[in-house]
Amino acid sequence: MPEKFSLKTTRKEGFYPITDSVREAVRKSRVKEGLAVVYCPHTTAGLTINENADPAVVHDLILGLKGAYPENPDFRHLEGNSAGHLKAAACGSSLQLIISGGELLLGTWQGIYFGEFDGPRTRTFFVKIMEG
Amino acid sequence: MPEKFSLKTTRKEGFYPITDSVREAVRKSRVKEGLAVVYCPHTTAGLTINENADPAVVHDLILGLKGAYPENPDFRHLEGNSAGHLKAAACGSSLQLIISGGELLLGTWQGIYFGEFDGPRTRTFFVKIMEG
Amino acid sequence: MPEKFSLKTTRKEGFYPITDSVREAVRKSRVKEGLAVVYCPHTTAGLTINENADPAVVHDLILGLKGAYPENPDFRHLEGNSAGHLKAAACGSSLQLIISGGELLLGTWQGIYFGEFDGPRTRTFFVKIMEG
Numbered sequence: 001m002p003e004k005f006s007l008k009t010t011r012k013e014g015f016y017p018i019t020d021s022v023r024e025a026v027r028k029s030r031v032k033e034g035l036a037v038v039y040c041p042h043t044t045a046g047l048t049i050n051e052n053a054d055p056a057v058v059h060d061l062i063l064g065l066k067g068a069y070p071e072n073p074d075f076r077h078l079e080g081n082s083a084g085h086l087k088a089a090a091c092g093s094s095l096q097l098i099i100s101g102g103e104l105l106l107g108t109w110q111g112i113y114f115g116e117f118d119g120p121r122t123r124t125f126f127v128k129i130m131e132g
Numbered sequence: 133m134p135e136k137f138s139l140k141t142t143r144k145e146g147f148y149p150i151t152d153s154v155r156e157a158v159r160k161s162r163v164k165e166g167l168a169v170v171y172c173p174h175t176t177a178g179l180t181i182n183e184n185a186d187p188a189v190v191h192d193l194i195l196g197l198k199g200a201y202p203e204n205p206d207f208r209h210l211e212g213n214s215a216g217h218l219k220a221a222a223c224g225s226s227l228q229l230i231i232s233g234g235e236l237l238l239g240t241w242q243g244i245y246f247g248e249f250d251g252p253r254t255r256t257f258f259v260k261i262m263e264g
Numbered sequence: 265m266p267e268k269f270s271l272k273t274t275r276k277e278g279f280y281p282i283t284d285s286v287r288e289a290v291r292k293s294r295v296k297e298g299l300a301v302v303y304c305p306h307t308t309a310g311l312t313i314n315e316n317a318d319p320a321v322v323h324d325l326i327l328g329l330k331g332a333y334p335e336n337p338d339f340r341h342l343e344g345n346s347a348g349h350l351k352a353a354a355c356g357s358s359l360q361l362i363i364s365g366g367e368l369l370l371g372t373w374q375g376i377y378f379g380e381f382d383g384p385r386t387r388t389f390f391v392k393i394m395e396g
Contacts, residue, residue, distance in 0.1 A: 001165065002230050002237065023205040030311040033265065034264075035301060035394060037167060039230050045181045049357040050349055051307045060346035061340040061353060067293075068200040075192040079175030083194035085182055086200075089193060093181040093242070094228045096358040098266050098303050098392045105266065105390060107305030110357070126237060128230045130167060132298075132394040133297065134362050134369065166396075169299060171362050171373030175315045200332040209322040213326035217314055218332075221325060225313040225374070226360045258369060260362045262299060263396040 002039070002128040003028070009119035013037035013066075013087075015048070018125065019112045022097065023104055025127035029048030032102045034131040035048045039093040041126070044084035044118035046091030065090060065117075091115050097127070134171070134260040135160070141251035145198075145219075147190045151244045152255065154229065155236055157259035160171070166263040170227040171256070176216035176250035178223030184243030197222060197249075201211045216249035223247050231261070266303070266392040267292070273383035277330075277351075279312070279322045282389065286361065287368055289391035296310045296366045298395040302359040305390070308348035308382035310355030316375025329354060348381035355379050363393070365380075 003025040007016060018038070026036055040047050051057040069086040077085070080118040095112065106112075114125060135157040139148060150170070156169055165185065172179050184188040201218040209217070230237040238244075246257060268291040271280060282302070290300055304311050315321040333350040341349070359376065362369040370376075378389060 002232055029332055035392065037228050037230065039228070039237065041237070041242060043181070043189075043239065043241050048353045048376065049307070050353055052278065054343075056340035056342070057307075057346065057349055060336075060341050061350060063336060063338055064333050064346065064350040067334070068354075069196050070198065070199070072192075072195060074195055076188035077192050078188070079186075082189065082196065085189055086193060086196040089180045089182055089352060090200075090222060091358060092224060096228060096301050096303070096360060098301060098390055100266055100392075105212055105305070107307065109307050110305060126169065126230055128232075130262065130394065131396065132264065134364055160377065167363060169360050171360070171369065173369070173374060175313070175321075175371065175373050201328050202331070204324075204327060206327055208320035209318055209324050210320070211318075214321065214328065217321055218325060218328040221312045221314055222332075222354060224356060229361060258362055260299065260364075262394065264396065 002126040005125050007123045009116035012119055013062050014116050015113040017111050018114050022112050026099055026104055029129040030061055031129050031131045034099045036097040036099055037128045039126040040093045046082050046088040046115045047095045047121055048091045048113050049110050050106050051109050081118040087117040134258040137257050139255045144251055145194050147245040149243050150246050154244050154259055158231055158236055161261040163261050163263045166231045167259045168229040168231055171258040172225050176213050176220050177246045178220040179227045180245050181242050183241050213250040219249040229247055230233050231247035247253045269389050271387045273380035276383055277326050278380050279377040282378050284370050286376050286391055290363055290368055292392040294391050295395045297365045300361040301392045303390040304357045308345050308352050309387055310352040310379045311359045311382050312355045312377050315370055315373050345382040351381040370386040
């Protein structure tokens with residue numbers, strides 16, 4: 001069964017680190033070799049892997065995504081969050097990580113982030129461990 | 133063996149709902165816990181998960197992707213569909229979904245879409261079920 | 265255990281074909297049905313699947329990504345490679361491919377690429393094979 005996690009986002013847009021939650025799911029599973037799939041069940045939020053060291057990178061990711069997917073007066077969706085839907089699509093709804101030796105195989109500078117694009121809200125995500 | 137599905141796209145660009153096909157592959161497999169991987173074997177088409185309720189979201193996704201990846205006179209690819217290749221890369225060629233209790237774990241508002249970026253054409257996609 | 269591969273990138277930005285390495289990992293595993301997950305452990309490099317035939321497509325992908333994610337004087341990350349972080353996020357850190365009949369299920373025109381967005385550097389990537 002997948003593990004379910006909750007997250008309260010505090011801003012309209014932001015990237016929230018979830019590496020520790022994914023590691024917790026991996027350890028709890030006791031799987032030594034396999035995959036961890038992280039899944040976001042929302043349509044204005046997504047998942048990404050990026051630098052875990054300098055918080056300025058998160059600032060720049062938000063700024064760069066806003067540049068690529070700005071508000072547009074021709075958007076028709078009446079909720080007014082179409083740019084958020086686009087950013088969610090750009091990041092994607094799932095991540096796949098390799099488990100090796102009982103640990104997540106992450107690069108030195110990699111962290112796992114939950115991207116909020118229409119907050120603040122209470123959000124959820126799932127981690128599914130596959131052995132093999 | 134992966135399940136193969138066909139799709140006739142009717143416009144130059146569009147997002148076509150394929151959630152029912154993926155659900156069909158899950159049910160046919162009788163797998164209760166695992167993963168469903170959807171794969172697009174084309175280079176000017178991709179896959180995404182986004183809102184299933186308001187068709188205006190699909191309109192806005194197409195418009196927003198065109199804004200991020202417009203036609204460019206400096207493109208060199210002679211087929212003239214480089215923007216389509218970029219949109220395919222932005223969406224991605226595969227999706228991973230969690231299967232739990234014999235059902236796809238999708239958010240309330242999530243639908244699975246096949247994104248056509250150089251149609252109309254007859255397209256295919258594959259669904260591979262992994263138990264675990 | 266995942267297979268590890270090394271790659272020397274030769275330019276600031278580029279897409280390097282790695283299809284043969286992924287095929288090698290699939291054959292070595294002797295798995296007939298399953299998944300191949302390719303994973304990039306870097307934060308200014310990513311993975312994508314795109315056209316394998318005309319090198320102009322790679323040129324146009326680099327140009328189009330630069331258009332979507334240009335340099336920005338408001339970026340705060342002092343290393344000056346925030347656009348590279350954004351392009352890495354746009355491509356993604358992992359790919360999932362279906363293995364069927366002992367072979368990668370790729371479309372006729374599809375090739376697997378390692379995307380360098382802050383080179384030249386020595387880079388690595390991993391291939392994990394899951395049977396099922």
